[in-house]
Amino acid sequence: MTTGKLYIISAPSGAGKTSLVKQLIADTDKLVVSISHTTRASRNAEQNGVDYFFVTVEVFQDMIAHQAFLEHAQVYDNFYGTARQTVEDYLVQGLDVILEIDWQGARQVRQMWPECVSIFILPPSIAVLRQRLQNRGQDNVEIIDRRMQAAVAEMSHYPEFDYLLVNDDFNTALQQLKCIISANRLLQTRQQQELLALLQDLVN
Ligand SMILES: Nc1ncnc2c1ncn2[C@@H]1O[C@H](COP(=O)(O)OP(=O)(O)OP(=O)(O)O)[C@@H](O)[C@H]1O
Ligand SMILES: Nc1nc2c(ncn2[C@@H]2O[C@H](COP(=O)(O)O)[C@@H](O)[C@H]2O)c(=O)[nH]1
Secondary structure, X not given: OOOOOEEEEEOOOOOOHHHHHHHHHHHOOOEEEOOOEEOOOOOOXXXXXXXXXXXXXXXXXXXXXXXXXXXXXXXXXXXXXXXXXXXXXXXXXXXXXXXXXXXXXXXXXXXXXXXXXXXXXXXXXXXXXXXXXXXHOOOOHHHHHHHHHHHHHHHOOHHHOOEEEEOOOHHHHHHHHHHHHHHHHHHHHHHHHHHHHHHHHHHO
């Protein structure tokens, strides 16, 4: 049976990964995004079970104790994690899965799942990153400052990723993401055909 592929997308806060992933999912068959668990408070328009599963620190720690997370990390001042069972269920169904996670989580997933594909998204500049966080209008100035302080250190991890793209023009970045997914799907199909041919040779 064909299983799906795991894609990691990381970026500093405000670079545009959620906006890109939403459009990518809407435009692409058999591609889903894993909804993370977080202890952060929900923002105005966010919905539980849609944007995140918003949980208490106690529930989060209980999930860690029960090894319910594929990966988890403290990002800024909150905890975030990816539920293992959900991702495995999607993959078994043959769906490709996107994990929108930070570089620490990406490291953990890469160790367990070396065949995953990881993508790092950069903003065109630090000034544009701050502008986007301000324009989003969801976080107060202290939170924006906290995220901006972390941004440069986060971006220093880009060499750990398979692909790097700059989200300057939205549609260009979206197109580049689509190309990465298509190229990897083609590669997977070819590898499966080669494996099948090899097995047929062995049987004959
Ligand atoms: N290419 C772009 N040009 C201009 N604005 C953009 C672009 N991409 C995204 N944005 C805007 O930048 C803001 C931040 O985007 P988004 O919330 O997707 O970032 P993010 O990387 O997911 O951040 P976080 O990690 O905090 O969730 C949003 O207001 C979004 O509409
Ligand atoms: N390691 C993980 N990091 C995650 C996960 N879900 C989100 N994130 C990262 O958190 C920051 C902040 O997100 P925000 O919604 O509070 O703005 C974001 O940039 C992601 O990289 C996760 O499950 N694991």
